Amino acid sequence: MKAASSALFLEFSLLCEKLSSTSSNSEKVRLLASYLRNLESEDLGIAVDFLLGRASRVRSSEGRANVAFATVRDALCQVVTFSDDQLLQLYKEHGDLGEVAMELLSSGHAAPLVRGQLTLKRIRDGMDDIASAQGSGSEKRKVMTLTGLLLDSSPLEAKYLIKILTSDMRIGVSEGFIAEAAAEAFSVGKEAVRKAYLLVNDMSKVAVMAKEGRLSDAGFSLFTPIRPMLAEPASSARQIIDDMGRCYVEDKYDGIRLQVHKKGGEVRLYSRAMDDVTRFFPEIVEQISRLNEDFALDGELIYEAGGRLRFFSLQKLLRNEGRREKHPLKFVAFDALYAKGRSLLDLPLVERKRELFALGYDNCAPFKEVSAPEDLERAFKDSIARGNEGIVAKDPESTYQPGARGKRWFKLKKALDTLDVVVIGAQYGNGKRKGLLSDYVFAVRRSRDDPTLVPIGKAYSGLTDEELRDYHDFFMRNKIGEKGNTVWVLPRLVIEVGFQSIQRSARYESGYALRFPRIISVRADKKLDEIDDLQRVEDLFKAQG
Template identity: 40%
Template structure:
């Protein structure tokens, strides 16, 4: 029998309504029911609370590229729970062990709280977000107490159910069975948009809350690349042999050596450079010499490429790059010990113009005209169409210290955030030999 859910005694934009919605989503295993619950909830929210709700559903308070972190540990949360509940530490620990989840434990612990604020407040999502941002911004001497003071105020005013989901948000452990795809489907259902249309916009702007606002007002087509903010990377599929690749495409392909480094997205706007990782985190400080050389390029751009440890014209083992990535601070000594090279192999944006819909071969021509210097190179590519050509290039790549080949459709657009057969990986499996064991 289908279970009916009702959000009671909670204003639409309130954190309580959000918490009740999370609880309902968690209580059903039905994908369609999850979408129904979330879409009906999203439809009732105003713009500000809609954006925050979608971001929190995705388990992300702040976008990774902003570099904002709460820096609130378990011990801080435990101290707050102890203070607000009035329970002793032994009882707290027993409840936490019994529940196995700090959020679930918080709900049980604060069902017994004895301390109440003089004037109780009810928070909407925007207000909770604003307080969490203040927590993240608190730094320096006295910051721990400042963070604790702000969070204690929230815990004191919230119902036990709200504290459960506040705790889950703080610990990054929502675990309500609402994956990214279901949130996108819920947004599409809430505002009567096609899933494909909503998903395309989300993959491009890389923010589910902003995508929801565009969907609400029928402006998904206005989603666009934004300089200094990462978009999703195009992804490749694997094939096992040159023959399989030739049979699938049956046309001339772009062939590149497959690099064994760190894939990055490089943005330049006027005199500002930002380098982002696959996860959307800014990693510019790890590559100061690359930033320095990117600044010499007299254009605004978004590049897709790979950073390698590189010396004397050859790539160094990935382990060398790893030793550098593990360093908290990169000084001149580190730069000299592990020299780097950025190989650019795609371009998404150039001097005000988005290029990701343009055929790859045309994007390559734009890259070739830029004229890189220093520690930045345009990744060399070859045109191949026969099995023998691909196999020859494959073994050449291994001899030079690379890990195989990338074969790319020259007519393909840059499909942001999608894995598909426009790009194919051919890795070291081809290097194995078939052998027959004969007993004599």
């Protein structure tokens, strides 16, 4: 049996290489189970984190090492010689910094006289050191730490070191694969692992619980956010009534999905991505603190200006941590997850609504019961008139299913089709936007199982000049290289784009192009693995007739 925390990083890297090269789901599970069952608990937790792209456990890092492209470039410069043009060309060929690092180190790099051994624990310690570096000299500290790891890395280890560092694994492994592999590795039920994950919301902890026979300990607890239940898109009010019949209908707000947890005098706020965003919204904390009960609520954070809800204004608050002046913000609650000392997840919505309104919170989302398409259509039009996105219709008997999207909740939005995409490049504008990165090149995933990014269009409208200046600075910090008028960047900014139609096009690798694309919103609450894929594009293309 291995000593605790002695698992070699090379073994982990070899596993990742095998996982990325197989398209068989069953083979992925077999490979994962075979590897995970031989790890001690600490290594097991680290390995699962790394497989899912969680680099660090430093609380403020939210799983990310928070490094700019320049940090990776400067560290690589310490161990191998290359030009900026060579780096850009390699990135354009691979679209993956890890692959770039492997190719650069394969050409020969400055190895130390005595090469240290890389273990999972050493890599995690390095990631934590990088994630915690702040203030004067922090960039130098990050580069030194990364350089030390790269000097002891083989080309293959360097590949996965950088992929973990940038939270960009893209090896076709999700929480679902890990759950199935943990069940096989430790001879426990798949459903028991899945249920524990929905409640604990941390697959590395769940894997350790499965190994140690503690899955029965899993339960909903305050200050452990869960994945929000999602609504299925609907094409019409008739479809919703046909599928669900009687339903509760409420406005779909144009804001930020938020979970609010309160226990005693402590209040924590969590985003859709389950990041702790409490520090950004002290006024919401103050509002919630006035209530007496302990609870967890699901809802939407909205900003109201001139009667219209402005998502961009909220996003700006998220990008400015230090701001504390008052803003016209409010949290609208539409579901109760925990109250009176117990989880409410298994209760039907009708009972959860009852518990929600019993808390005495002033900003509970109003709702009404409807059973006819014309009533649902009227509710939709009324919501649009109030400046909202549309409506959400919910089955009164639906239990709360974390992370699930199905026919228990439906959303009906404005007629404009939209896609969630990621920005991969930006071009300089003209006229008053000269010298400003204002035209965004964006991409979708090739498929749900293939995270390769394929370009599908370019948008240059929808953002204000002030917003463009903010994102110009963001892109320059995440710049990979520059060629002609285009700055190529790391895929870190998810945006929602609207468009008039989709057409086939040989101009983009996706085979499609959006006609008259326009940026609807910047989705700081969404991660790279949540963007749309080519199947969604093809479905919308066919639906055009």
